[in-house]
Amino acid sequence: MRGLGALLALALLATPALAQAPVAPPDRPLPQASQEARAQAIFEVVRCVVCQHESIADSPAGIAGDMRRLIREEIAGGATDQAIKDDLVRRYGDYVLFTPPVRTGTWLLWFGPALLVLAGGAALLAFMRRRSIETEPLSPDEERRLADLLQTETVRPDPDASPPHDGR
């Protein structure tokens, strides 16, 4: 029985169409190395439109193979990288590129991080300027608790706490 099962499974292994979605035929790299490098660079940023967050460089899906072939053909036909990407966007929408377009709706996405760093830096400067020591005097209860806490301090001198160039 087990042998039969094995045979059946082997039949499935040999015909991948039964087990999974159609798999791309093997890629034929472009003969010219520089052109192939360009193709690979584009593959990295093009999303496989039927997959879940995979570039066509990584995807084993049939359509990714088709897209790779198409891009190679366009490169061989002399198209520029930009023209190829524009063509893909025309066909599949902005969704197809892992680099989102820069336009009104995506300004926050693109410039948000830089703005945050600047805003954070400015806030830090302001914080540094207006800082002052304002500590209310301790209540007797707090004094007692503080004394408790201080007991937990290690008596051993702590090299971590002292500046490294204190002349020791």
Add this chain to the structure above:
Amino acid sequence: MIVEFGAFALVLALALSVLQTGLATVGRVRRSPLLAGGADGAAMASAFAIVLAFAALIYAFATSDFSVENVARNSHTDKPMLYKVAAAWGSHEGSLVLWCGVMAVFAAILARARGLPFGLKTSAVGVQGALTTLFLAFAVFTSNPFVRIEDAPVQGNSLNPLLQDPALAIHPPLLYFGYVGFSVTFSLAVAALIEGRAFSGFWPAWGRWVRPWALASWVFLTAGITLGSFWAYYELGWGGWWFWDPVENASFMPWLAGAALLHSAVVTERRGALAGWTVFLALLAFTFSMLGAFLVRSGVLTSVHAFAVDPERGLMLLAILAVAAGSAFALFAWRAPQLKGGGMFAPVSREGALVLNNLFLTVAAATVLLGTLYPLILEAATGQTISVGPPYFAMTFTPLMLVAFLILPAGPLLSWKRADARGAMQRLALAGGLAIACGFAFWLAFEPKKALAAAGIAIGAWLILGALAEVLERVRLFRVPVAEVLRRARGLPMGAWGMTLAHAGLGVFVLGAVAETSFKLESAEALPIGGSVIAGPWKATLTDVRIVEGPNYLAEQGVVTVTSVEGRATPRTVTSERRFFPAGGQTTTEVGLDFRGLDDVYVVMGERRATPAGERAWSLRLYHNPWARLIFLGPAIMALGGVLSLMDRRLRLAMPGRRKGVAA
């Protein structure tokens, strides 16, 4: 019977968590140690109940009890025992019980903590109980894993074969220890906000209680993410290790927030400063954890990692997130202006450097958040669909981190309060010079010459050498006799060694990531037996293809001999498999990995096909991944650094103590 017992234990755990929250609240309001002690007891009992429930679930999986719906959907009798057990946390329901279990166990540890002031501890136990209640209620009412089915099937559906891998069996528990560990920092932060009225010794003590939890969670998260990344690297068969996939981002955000928290808690502990900010980060880290849980389980985003998704559960999780994070941040907004604390410090000081670290890490986390959620928000608002992928993060996240890395080695050399920037630079001059030399040597050695990659290598070397310079500075190497150096090295606290290791580990990671992304080579060809394919310095020859039978799969196994093109390296044999799992009808790929020093030779055998001549052939992909070892070694070193820091005796305070009261 055991399954019903598990279901009962789960409900009991929920009831006990409610009790824990109630007792802690009343106990805190009435300042009653008796009621607070009752809350502690309820926390421990709840943890015990949920551990029993989880054990019952594991039992159901181990015995393949297909009358339990969850087991029938996720297990199979042919699976090896490891994956039967691992399937207990492989589904949405089971993993949620694990999540709740970790939360309850941490609540129990918190309940046993000695030395926390009464109010702070009771409040924290109450908040932790409330969090556990929310998630347990979600598990019991919408995602109960103990539900039986009327007609038990003879055989189960099995676990996704991609997940049947040792790394992935322990990856979720590690991640959950990390994610949920931040629930304790969250509870401690909310408790601190409730207690509010801070006396001047409060914040250093609070920082000391928060730090071990933040550190332990961060260590678990580091280990979990690294393991997941390594799994993706060798199991998915594309040679990639980080895809900026939304679910990867979901785990990365709490990691970044946790890293920021670690550093800011140091300032709060040592100097009592930045209290409000540290509280904010403590809240943020767990908020990101909950956001991750929502993103992964709700189906709002598509990802390779997403669980079987259900919008209704998503809404529930969103509600939990809104209630927990919303109330915590509202409390923060109300109380934060009253948080006073802290010593003064000059902009150039250890505190200043740590503040800068926090600026970069939080903006980095915000960038990841923006990139992950923006497509969802844009589509909801305008209907436009965009994809945010690796190029976006390479242009935003990476530069941010590089600037942070440039500053990083200076931080540990600055003294507290006010530091001598020029002195720090002088002590780092040698490390800087050597790092630039490393970058230059790399530029000369690797073809084609890439200036950006060389700069990246210099930064990686800068991190490692900077960390080394700092430790050498501390032990006064070459300036005092050897005996004195050794004495100083022994006297360094574990925390210092931990920090040095973690920073150096980051450098190791940078080296690997830069070399791998810049110089990986790949080629693919359909090969008959005896044929070979070449990528970079390596040549792979397909010597044999045979059929092997696994416990629950059948595989076509390609035997591949890897030699160097120049013929200098010793030939080695690796195997790559295509496994077919009859239970689910899926096929997976097992990568053949040949470790050559720091480099990986990575071989993937594809499906069978015919050559134009009609011969039998297999497509074989060969990757040369230079320095890929370092990508996973670096984070492992970082996690080890975290473990060393945890062993520092100064951090033991918030852990359950054997002695009563506080002890030195």
